[in-house]
Amino acid sequence: MLTTSLYFIVFGSAMGGRMMEVGGVSYGAFIVPGLVMLSILTESVSNASFGIYMPRWAGTIYELLSAPVSAIEAVAGYVGAAATKSLVIGLVTLATARLFVDYEIQHPLWALAFLVLTCVSFCLLGFLIGVLADSFERLQIVPVMVIMPLTFLGGTFYSLSMLPEFWQKVILFNPIVYLISGFRWSFYGVADVDVGISIAAIIGFLVVCFLAVWWIFKTGYRLKN
Amino acid sequence: MQPIISIRNVSKTYKGGFTALKSVDLEINRGEIFALLGPNGAGKTTLISIICGIVNPSGGEIIADGHNILTEQRLARKKIGLVPQELHTDAFERVIDTVRFSRGLFGFPRDEAKIEEILRKLSLWEKRNEKIMALSGGMKRRVMIAKALAHEPKILFLDEPSAGVDVELRRDMWEMVRALRESGVTIILTTHYIEEAEEMADRVGVISKGELVLVDEKNSLMKKLGKKQLTLDLQTPLAAIPAGLGDYALELADEGRKLIYSFDTQADDTGIAMLLRRLNEQGVDFKDLNTEQSSLEDIFVSLVSARP
Numbered sequence: 001m002l003t004t005s006l007y008f009i010v011f012g013s014a015m016g017g018r019m020m021e022v023g024g025v026s027y028g029a030f031i032v033p034g035l036v037m038l039s040i041l042t043e044s045v046s047n048a049s050f051g052i053y054m055p056r057w058a059g060t061i062y063e064l065l066s067a068p069v070s071a072i073e074a075v076a077g078y079v080g081a082a083a084t085k086s087l088v089i090g091l092v093t094l095a096t097a098r099l100f101v102d103y104e105i106q107h108p109l110w111a112l113a114f115l116v117l118t119c120v121s122f123c124l125l126g127f128l129i130g131v132l133a134d135s136f137e138r139l140q141i142v143p144v145m146v147i148m149p150l151t152f153l154g155g156t157f158y159s160l161s162m163l164p165e166f167w168q169k170v171i172l173f174n175p176i177v178y179l180i181s182g183f184r185w186s187f188y189g190v191a192d193v194d195v196g197i198s199i200a201a202i203i204g205f206l207v208v209c210f211l212a213v214w215w216i217f218k219t220g221y222r223l224k225n
Numbered sequence: 226m227q228p229i230i231s232i233r234n235v236s237k238t239y240k241g242g243f244t245a246l247k248s249v250d251l252e253i254n255r256g257e258i259f260a261l262l263g264p265n266g267a268g269k270t271t272l273i274s275i276i277c278g279i280v281n282p283s284g285g286e287i288i289a290d291g292h293n294i295l296t297e298q299r300l301a302r303k304k305i306g307l308v309p310q311e312l313h314t315d316a317f318e319r320v321i322d323t324v325r326f327s328r329g330l331f332g333f334p335r336d337e338a339k340i341e342e343i344l345r346k347l348s349l350w351e352k353r354n355e356k357i358m359a360l361s362g363g364m365k366r367r368v369m370i371a372k373a374l375a376h377e378p379k380i381l382f383l384d385e386p387s388a389g390v391d392v393e394l395r396r397d398m399w400e401m402v403r404a405l406r407e408s409g410v411t412i413i414l415t416t417h418y419i420e421e422a423e424e425m426a427d428r429v430g431v432i433s434k435g436e437l438v439l440v441d442e443k444n445s446l447m448k449k450l451g452k453k454q455l456t457l458d459l460q461t462p463l464a465a466i467p468a469g470l471g472d473y474a475l476e477l478a479d480e481g482r483k484l485i486y487s488f489d490t491q492a493d494d495t496g497i498a499m500l501l502r503r504l505n506e507q508g509v510d511f512k513d514l515n516t517e518q519s520s521l522e523d524i525f526v527s528l529v530s531a532r533p
């Protein structure tokens with residue numbers, strides 16, 4: 001919440017006054033979906049990775065491994081808990097933003113769907129990181145070195161159309177572009193990339209992460225020695 | 226009677242290529258206390274971890290209370306409780322919460338009376354609202370036992386229950402283990418303390434370098450291998466065992482100052498009377514004599530050291 005407020009004070013107020021509207025939306029309102037995404041992406045990855053890394057590190061994972069719980073149930077439990085937390089954080093961020101700028105949500109159900117899908121798939125990703133990491137430092141690498149920069153570069157604070165043509169192409173390799181663009185579309189009906197592609201991208205990402213996590217529980221890779 | 230656990234041909238080679246278990250076969254009887262005895266690194270924890278589902282076996286099959294632990298995982302695991310060797314606890318949880326959680330995790334409905342009973346039995350009731358990190362090592366071990374008992378297992382594994390535990394807790398634990406056995410729980414404990422196996426177990430399995438060297442009733446093991454020894458302190462040292470006594474199992478020790486006769490306590494005639502008479506005839510005098518029964522410890526050492 002504090003970070004969200006800071007972002008608004010710095011970007012929304014300071015720059016928003018000077019900057020033009022983006023695609024018919026005030027700059028303050030324009031950055032809301034991106035900021036929400038930024039917070040849930042980082043929260044999802046770090047909560048979920050921490051959530052599974054801790055019991056591995058402390059050894060308490062033995063109980064889960066010896067419990068009459070299927071792989072799917074274990075994933076649902078860990079990822080569900082982390083995703084719920086990020087979803088709440090996302091909603092709180094949205095509410096905080098409302099204190100600073102007026103924004104409308106044109107397609108609230110789609111907005112919710114994007115939020116939930118993002119929380120779940122990035123919690124799965126976080127879970128994977130937590131299983132693969134072998135130190136607390138490694139645990140931090142992906143959220144800090146990958147997710148944060150990709151989110152910043154993925155159109156949180158600008159529309160792709162503001163970039164030179166060459167970079168508009170390059171940036172399409174950044175998967176987070178699709179998330180932010182789709183989410184922003186559900187607010188204002190404007191998007192950098194087609195919404196269908198956004199949805200397909202996020203569902204594809206979710207499926208890949210889910211299969212990887214399921215395989216880990218099934219085989220005990222890195223969980224059982 | 227059908228064994229409650231049967232382990233057939235179970236082996237484990239760790240990722241690094243180290244073979245911790247070589248084709249272990251073992252049956253655990255319903256309602257017994259079984260002690261798995263072996264030096265550090267013998268493979269005790271590995272075997273237990275495989276049965277409990279924490280380590281994948283490299284080969285073999287395990288049936289727990291009629292259920293294959295791999296193909297009928299859920300049914301098998303529900304019956305099994307584990308108290309691991311290491312103290313693994315959620316530092317920030319309250320005692321009572323972590324015990325409740327264990328019960329729920331194993332699919333049992335909430336039962337506050339049961340939780341209270343377990344906590345009281347382990348002298349944890351007064352500490353139920355404390356964070357686990359505030360507890361001493363012994364208390365943490367009690368918490369881990371409480372977690373394992375929270376889902377009322379039919380089979381309880383205690384991995385090195387006495388390691389780093391004070392005398393009081395050890396006594397409490399032994400008492401608790403006996404009470405659990407009375408209530409029909411089968412208990413498998415691992416230990417490298419012989420006294421513990423001797424004190425508690427109905428049957429003992431000796432494991433060394435990943436192989437089960439021997440499994441037997443503790444009492445018959447003691448009888449079978451627990452030979453008595455008669456030691457004679459001689460007046461004058463002997464250079465060799467007198468020729469006329471060649472048919473006795475005799476040894477010289479302490480540079481010929483001691484003559485040791487091993488005999489079977491189960492035999493109808495221990496041969497002592499005859500031996501003493503023959504010694505007298507041979508003119509071998511002794512100052513003192515005593516007999517002692519070898520303990521599980523001696524058996525254990527001789528078994529384990531006999532192997533290359």
Ligand SMILES: Nc1ncnc2c1ncn2[C@@H]1O[C@H](COP(=O)(O)OP(=O)(O)O)[C@@H](O)[C@H]1O
Pocket residue numbers: 225239240241243244245263264265266267268269270271272
């Ligand atoms: N995760 C592991 N990876 C490789 N080797 C292991 C692992 N766990 C245990 N071992 C080795 O397997 C052997 C048996 O270990 P363990 O079952 O813990 O013995 P015990 O419990 O009888 O002391 C030891 O030599 C140990 O070093």
Ligand SMILES: [Mg+2]
Pocket residue numbers: 269270271310384385
């Ligand atoms: Mg061990």
